[in-house]
Amino acid sequence: MQVIANLKAIPKVQKFRYLMIVLASASMLGPLAFLPQLVGSDDLCGTLCMRRFYLYFPGMTWEDFFVHVNAAAIGVMAFGIILLTTLFFGRMWCGYLCPVGGLAELSSRMLNDRWKIEFRSLPQVQIRYGYFGFFLVAMPALGISACSLCNFITIPRLIEAMSGEYRGMVFLVSSVGLVNLGLLLLLGVFASKGRAYCQFMCPIGAADGLINRIGANLPFAHRIRVAKERCTGCNICARDCMCGAIKMIDKIAVVDQVSCMSCHECVDVCDWNALAWTTPPRHKINEPKRIKKNTEILPTPDWQAVHFHGTKLGAEEGGTAKGPAVSWVSVFNAMVLLTVVSIVIVGSFL
Ligand code: SF4
Ligand code: SF4
Ligand code: SF4
Structure with a gap:
């Protein structure tokens, strides 16, 4: 069944x-x-x-x-x-x-x-x-x-x-x-x-x-964060996210913190360990790669929490992802529209 x-x-x-x-x-x-x-x-x-x-x-x-x-x-x-x-x-x-x-x-x-x-x-x-x-x-x-x-x-x-x-x-x-x-x-x-x-x-x-x-900026805050250098842009996390909080921007997953519910499903389905529920990184961002006995050791992931920021999408810890605009004027417009529609509905019942 x-x-x-x-x-x-x-x-x-x-x-x-x-x-x-x-x-x-x-x-x-x-x-x-x-x-x-x-x-x-x-x-x-x-x-x-x-x-x-x-x-x-x-x-x-x-x-x-x-x-x-x-x-x-x-x-x-x-x-x-x-x-x-x-x-x-x-x-x-x-x-x-x-x-x-x-x-x-x-x-x-x-x-x-x-x-x-x-x-x-x-x-x-x-x-x-x-x-x-x-x-x-x-x-x-x-x-x-x-x-x-x-x-x-x-x-x-x-x-x-x-x-x-x-x-x-x-x-x-x-x-x-x-x-x-x-x-x-x-x-x-x-x-x-x-x-x-x-x-x-x-x-x-x-x-x-x-x-x-707001809390995503704080050093002790656990959030769903992305390691950009690991993401392959396969889109599986975005397809499975229950809140539509993940967008692919420049073929990298970007988690919008104002919509994410920390359900962890994106972490479960990502085959590349590019997502984690974690605090911001404590190491220096963009730490150079190290080479040991001809083996390249990748730098510790640079876990980023990203969100809609003013009129563009911006990364918190130094990222530069560009994305769809979120204007607070459009939020206000939505509020005015709902008010007008409600006045019409309430008025028609009076
Ligand atoms: S599932 Fe993992 S690798 Fe695929 S887009 Fe999402 S974060 Fe990137
Ligand atoms: S934790 Fe859940 S809500 Fe948040 S981005 Fe991942 S799948 Fe979406
Ligand atoms: S409190 Fe959270 S989970 Fe419950 S209905 Fe509201 S948004 Fe949904």
């Missing part, structure tokens, strides 16, 4: 990653959701919500902000821990634990490729941060609830519905439930690699991606 064949083809480290996702999901969702229950909640909403406390409402004061923080106190702490671990180790929550993005990815992985839609080539940075700005400022100003397009509510309710709970079934037949279920199927299960919601619409992922990018 195709599902079994797809599961068997998963690389070893990825099987471990999926095991972590399944265990995390079992502890956070459905009848076994003991982690939420430990903190007095029965799902990922309320005190556990990580997506609402930083929204800007017109006329908001600091007092209002702290009321929101207080209402979602555990979610605020969890969000802080996620960002802190990302700073040091890359996006462990998104890649290894989040039941919401992880289950969608796993379901998509089991599905035959011919059923899937390819979203990874879209300009994800512009769409993600355009939507993030819209979510933070324009949505509250328009009176659209942060819960209306939230997959953190949909997946727990879906699991509830599947285990026969009334609340889950009612949610899934409501208009909000149907829209969210449609998004989950379109941008998750039927998306190539299952991470399109994470790429475009998740506010937690958008903030986490920024921390991943």
